[in-house]
Amino acid sequence: MKKIICLLTLLLTISVTAQSDAENIKKIYNSALLNGKSYEWLDHLSNQIGGRLSGSLNAERAVLYTKEELENLGLDKVWLQPVMVPKWVRGTPEFAFIETSPGETTSVNICALGGSMPTPLEGIKANLIEVKGIDELKAMDRASVEGKIVFFNRPMDPTLINTFQAYGGCVDQRYSGAMEAGKLGAVGVIVRSMNLRLDDLPHTGSMSYGDLPLSQRIPSAAISTNDAELLSGMLALDKNIKFYFKQNCRQLNDVQSYNVIGEITGSEFPREIITVGGHLDSWDLGDGSHDDGAGCVQSMDVLRLFKENGIKPKRTLRVVLFMNEENGLRGATKYAAVAKERGENHIFALESDSGGFTPRGFSFDCSDSNFQQILSWKPLFKPYLLHYFERGGSGADVGPLKGSNNVLAGLRPDSQRYFDHHHAANDTFDAVNKRELELGTAAMTSLVYLIDKYGINNINTDQKLKD
Amino acid sequence: MKKIICLLTLLLTISVTAQSDAENIKKIYNSALLNGKSYEWLDHLSNQIGGRLSGSLNAERAVLYTKEELENLGLDKVWLQPVMVPKWVRGTPEFAFIETSPGETTSVNICALGGSMPTPLEGIKANLIEVKGIDELKAMDRASVEGKIVFFNRPMDPTLINTFQAYGGCVDQRYSGAMEAGKLGAVGVIVRSMNLRLDDLPHTGSMSYGDLPLSQRIPSAAISTNDAELLSGMLALDKNIKFYFKQNCRQLNDVQSYNVIGEITGSEFPREIITVGGHLDSWDLGDGSHDDGAGCVQSMDVLRLFKENGIKPKRTLRVVLFMNEENGLRGATKYAAVAKERGENHIFALESDSGGFTPRGFSFDCSDSNFQQILSWKPLFKPYLLHYFERGGSGADVGPLKGSNNVLAGLRPDSQRYFDHHHAANDTFDAVNKRELELGTAAMTSLVYLIDKYGINNINTDQKLKD
Numbered sequence: 001m002k003k004i005i006c007l008l009t010l011l012l013t014i015s016v017t018a019q020s021d022a023e024n025i026k027k028i029y030n031s032a033l034l035n036g037k038s039y040e041w042l043d044h045l046s047n048q049i050g051g052r053l054s055g056s057l058n059a060e061r062a063v064l065y066t067k068e069e070l071e072n073l074g075l076d077k078v079w080l081q082p083v084m085v086p087k088w089v090r091g092t093p094e095f096a097f098i099e100t101s102p103g104e105t106t107s108v109n110i111c112a113l114g115g116s117m118p119t120p121l122e123g124i125k126a127n128l129i130e131v132k133g134i135d136e137l138k139a140m141d142r143a144s145v146e147g148k149i150v151f152f153n154r155p156m157d158p159t160l161i162n163t164f165q166a167y168g169g170c171v172d173q174r175y176s177g178a179m180e181a182g183k184l185g186a187v188g189v190i191v192r193s194m195n196l197r198l199d200d201l202p203h204t205g206s207m208s209y210g211d212l213p214l215s216q217r218i219p220s221a222a223i224s225t226n227d228a229e230l231l232s233g234m235l236a237l238d239k240n241i242k243f244y245f246k247q248n249c250r251q252l253n254d255v256q257s258y259n260v261i262g263e264i265t266g267s268e269f270p271r272e273i274i275t276v277g278g279h280l281d282s283w284d285l286g287d288g289s290h291d292d293g294a295g296c297v298q299s300m301d302v303l304r305l306f307k308e309n310g311i312k313p314k315r316t317l318r319v320v321l322f323m324n325e326e327n328g329l330r331g332a333t334k335y336a337a338v339a340k341e342r343g344e345n346h347i348f349a350l351e352s353d354s355g356g357f358t359p360r361g362f363s364f365d366c367s368d369s370n371f372q373q374i375l376s377w378k379p380l381f382k383p384y385l386l387h388y389f390e391r392g393g394s395g396a397d398v399g400p401l402k403g404s405n406n407v408l409a410g411l412r413p414d415s416q417r418y419f420d421h422h423h424a425a426n427d428t429f430d431a432v433n434k435r436e437l438e439l440g441t442a443a444m445t446s447l448v449y450l451i452d453k454y455g456i457n458n459i460n461t462d463q464k465l466k467d
Numbered sequence: 468m469k470k471i472i473c474l475l476t477l478l479l480t481i482s483v484t485a486q487s488d489a490e491n492i493k494k495i496y497n498s499a500l501l502n503g504k505s506y507e508w509l510d511h512l513s514n515q516i517g518g519r520l521s522g523s524l525n526a527e528r529a530v531l532y533t534k535e536e537l538e539n540l541g542l543d544k545v546w547l548q549p550v551m552v553p554k555w556v557r558g559t560p561e562f563a564f565i566e567t568s569p570g571e572t573t574s575v576n577i578c579a580l581g582g583s584m585p586t587p588l589e590g591i592k593a594n595l596i597e598v599k600g601i602d603e604l605k606a607m608d609r610a611s612v613e614g615k616i617v618f619f620n621r622p623m624d625p626t627l628i629n630t631f632q633a634y635g636g637c638v639d640q641r642y643s644g645a646m647e648a649g650k651l652g653a654v655g656v657i658v659r660s661m662n663l664r665l666d667d668l669p670h671t672g673s674m675s676y677g678d679l680p681l682s683q684r685i686p687s688a689a690i691s692t693n694d695a696e697l698l699s700g701m702l703a704l705d706k707n708i709k710f711y712f713k714q715n716c717r718q719l720n721d722v723q724s725y726n727v728i729g730e731i732t733g734s735e736f737p738r739e740i741i742t743v744g745g746h747l748d749s750w751d752l753g754d755g756s757h758d759d760g761a762g763c764v765q766s767m768d769v770l771r772l773f774k775e776n777g778i779k780p781k782r783t784l785r786v787v788l789f790m791n792e793e794n795g796l797r798g799a800t801k802y803a804a805v806a807k808e809r810g811e812n813h814i815f816a817l818e819s820d821s822g823g824f825t826p827r828g829f830s831f832d833c834s835d836s837n838f839q840q841i842l843s844w845k846p847l848f849k850p851y852l853l854h855y856f857e858r859g860g861s862g863a864d865v866g867p868l869k870g871s872n873n874v875l876a877g878l879r880p881d882s883q884r885y886f887d888h889h890h891a892a893n894d895t896f897d898a899v900n901k902r903e904l905e906l907g908t909a910a911m912t913s914l915v916y917l918i919d920k921y922g923i924n925n926i927n928t929d930q931k932l933k934d
Contacts, residue, residue, distance in 0.1 A: 006865075022762075029626065029628075030626045033625045033626050034625060034626060158500045158501060158902070159497045159500050161496075161850065161851050161852060161906070187701055196902060311679045358825075358881050358883050360852065383628065384628055385827065385855065387855075388852065388854075388855035414825050414881060416900055416902045416903050416906070417903070418932075422902070433884050433887070434664065434882055435625070435630075435663060436883050436884070439628070439883070
């Protein structure tokens with residue numbers, strides 16, 4: 001009889017707990033959709049500040065703006081964490097054309113890749129060699145590459161449902177194309193934009209020369225998908241056509257910048273830290289609304305929703321707006337280094353850096369037992385149409401926090417439209433839907449609420465210290 | 468031993484079948500994403516033809532265009548099914564303002580609701596009474612309504628995750644508002660647009676006077692959400708402000724139109740009919756890309772994908788482009804009536820009429836046993852991120868095909884952006900993403916493939932006839 005009563009009590013407790021979780025999550029969703037602040041913040045970041053490339057004036061304005069907004073929330077602490085960041089500037093607008101015969105030219109849309117060398121002042125004009133990727137280039141002898149512009153034209157694979165996979169299958173061309181072509185004596189690199197759509201916008205993004213000597217570093221630029229198709233078609237007709245491009249971007253000295261951090265200190269286990277964040281820097285062509293203004297304002301709103309709903313976290317909640325994800329990851333590296341120095345216990349870190357689209361779920365980087373614990377919460381998310389709870393990557397900025405026992409996670413919004421805007425001039429506020437953004441905030445807050453309430457398996461340092 | 472062999476054979480059969488289903492669905496997705504025709508068709512329907520209100524020249528052009536395109540696919544049969552449709556015309560652009568004092572006016576954006584009476588030539592100017600819905604209006608006495616313009620201002624509920632539910636909770640104001648207000652002697656009706664976003668676009672849609680005598684029929688128009696907020700705010704300050712509006716829409720005599728139908732005749736069970744469709748008519752303000760050009764071109768592409776992939780359906784596949792869903796449902800009613808007359812056995816009918824956004828799954832109107840059969844296929848859709856398989860509505864056009872044993876279904880795309888565009892001037896081609904549209908086509912084709920291959924539980928007329 002005693003056993004039965006125990007069992008009934010246990011069942012009742014579980015059911016009441018599940019009910020109260022469902023109710024609290026409903027409250028979180030309601031306030032995100034009724035009184036969310038993320039869209040208003042994003043409007044300011046995008047339309048009053050704009051593109052926030054590391055080291056730019058706009059990046060510093062964004063630091064000051066978000067710090068002030070976090071201060072207005074009445075968090076327990078708000079601070080700036082200094083970090084030196086690279087400063088690359090685009091210079092005057094790039095210019096390019098295809099020359100079919102002397103004087104007969106067709107303008108095309110290009111943009112310098114982030115970190116690229118400039119062309120000489122007079123630009124570069126040369127014949128082209130089209131390849132579908134780095135392997136194809138590496139199989140060539142120096143003679144066929146030397147003095148030419150290498151045109152990397154492998155498109156993103158449209159048959160992949162997850163567009164990030166399609167991106168992953170192409171981005172090496174952009175990142176390492178110039179390094180590999182430089183080794184073979186090429187004079188420049190043109191890369192098909194990482195965009196599944198055919199349009200006229202070039203998409204920038206980071207590239208690296210590795211430790212290539214300065215003499216072998218050649219300028220590289222992205223070309224719009226429409227113009228990549230055009231160029232490829234013209235090359236098929238006549239491989240002797242020439243390509244001209246001119247860009248005067250430059251890498252300057254590193255400058256001081258900051259991660260912006262806000263905290264609600266935990267009431268029971270203050271040494272267990274839950275971090276939620278996005279990156280405050282963006283590329284310079286658009287205003288960085290999806291990448292990653294959205295993730296920043298959603299993360300800020302997570303803490304605000306805790307306060308608005310009177311949920312006092314047991315564990316310490318931090319919002320971190322990381323600086324310099326796009327071309328250096330310096331902010332994330334610094335944040336993790338300081339955390340390690342201080343012996344901080346980051347039990348959970350969630351990043352939103354996949355656009356402000358309708359959330360579909362989360363990906364997790366964690367142990368089996370932690371994943372099982374998280375899966376047990378999945379039914380709570382069903383009313384909100386979140387269905388994707390899978391092992392996989394988390395986010396570039398939370399990656400350096402990886403420990404032996406903690407949980408890293410990434411918000412997974414619908415990915416179909418993301419690369420239409422990614423790193424291009426149309427990554428702008430009007431491409432973000434208010435409800436979709438707010439649903440992302442609510443999903444993040446709900447997951448953080450559960451992690452805060454239940455902790456994660458096998459990790460409860462403060463509790464152990466108490467015991 | 469014999470039993471074990473039998474069991475192994477069975478298991479092997481099941482696993483081979485499941486594997487080949489998975490492979491065929493992969494083939495379907497690949498060809499939809501690589502060689503889909505839906506986007507190109509939609510471009511033509513939207514940009515070369517445009518809005519296709521029933522009875523308009525554009526609607527007839529759309530009939531001819533889609534018939535020709537279906538003929539080009541080499542289907543077994545393509546035909547037009549005649550149907551008489553209502554013809555309502557908007558006339559010259561509507562005009563409205565708020566008058567705070569004589570001569571002091573603020574223009575607002577309105578559009579006549581479909582089916583509305585015109586105002587007198589000189590327009591209507593009157594005081595307003597704001598209500599949050601029909602119940603609130605009905606509770607009022609005639610004296611407080613008579614001679615006034617009734618302003619229905621209940622917003623869509625933003626806390627509902629499924630925006631169609633939020634629409635369902637408001638649309639009675641638009642559909643029956645003028646009828647109810649007319650009974651109480653109001654002179655006009657202004658309805659807040661069915662839009663979750665605050666913007667300047669009025670959203671039209673159907674309304675009805677029921678059997679109200681002509682003398683009580685008053686003009687009704689939708690006002691943009693921004694202007695609804697403005698009007699409500701101004702009324703709160705001064706309930707004596709006046710509202711003026713003018714519209715010269717008219718209901719003309721019914722005209723001849725058509726459902727457009729194409730068919731691949733089934734190779735084994737030709738008398739079992741599987742129908743897939745959308746509605747070819749649209750409202751007149753935008754070009755009807757999401758509502759429901761998308762559903763039409765997706766449905767057309769379902770049959771094309773069968774042919775392209777060399778899948779010969781066992782059952783008869785029909786694409787039906789229904790005429791007049793928006794303001795009469797005459798096409799759907801006619802199609803079902805003819806089907807009944809001919810004793811046709813419609814085992815399955817799938818409609819896409821919720822926009823061309825990323826598909827999330829399907830809703831089904833069917834028996835338990837049929838639903839269980841469908842749920843057993845759900846794992847096949849997981850790689851394509853389809854997760855929503857629920858009982859519920861299907862689609863307005865397939866509704867009249869409801870029988871005692873058949874299965875009706877509706878494609879369920881992400882609904883967050885739908886009402887930003889629905890029935891408004893921004894329901895245009897640029898708001899449709901090619902991949903999202905194509906993923907919907909692939910999802911529909913895959914479901915039709917499974918229904919065709921396995922039939923539906925308890926219904927196999929042809930097979931029974933064969934036996």
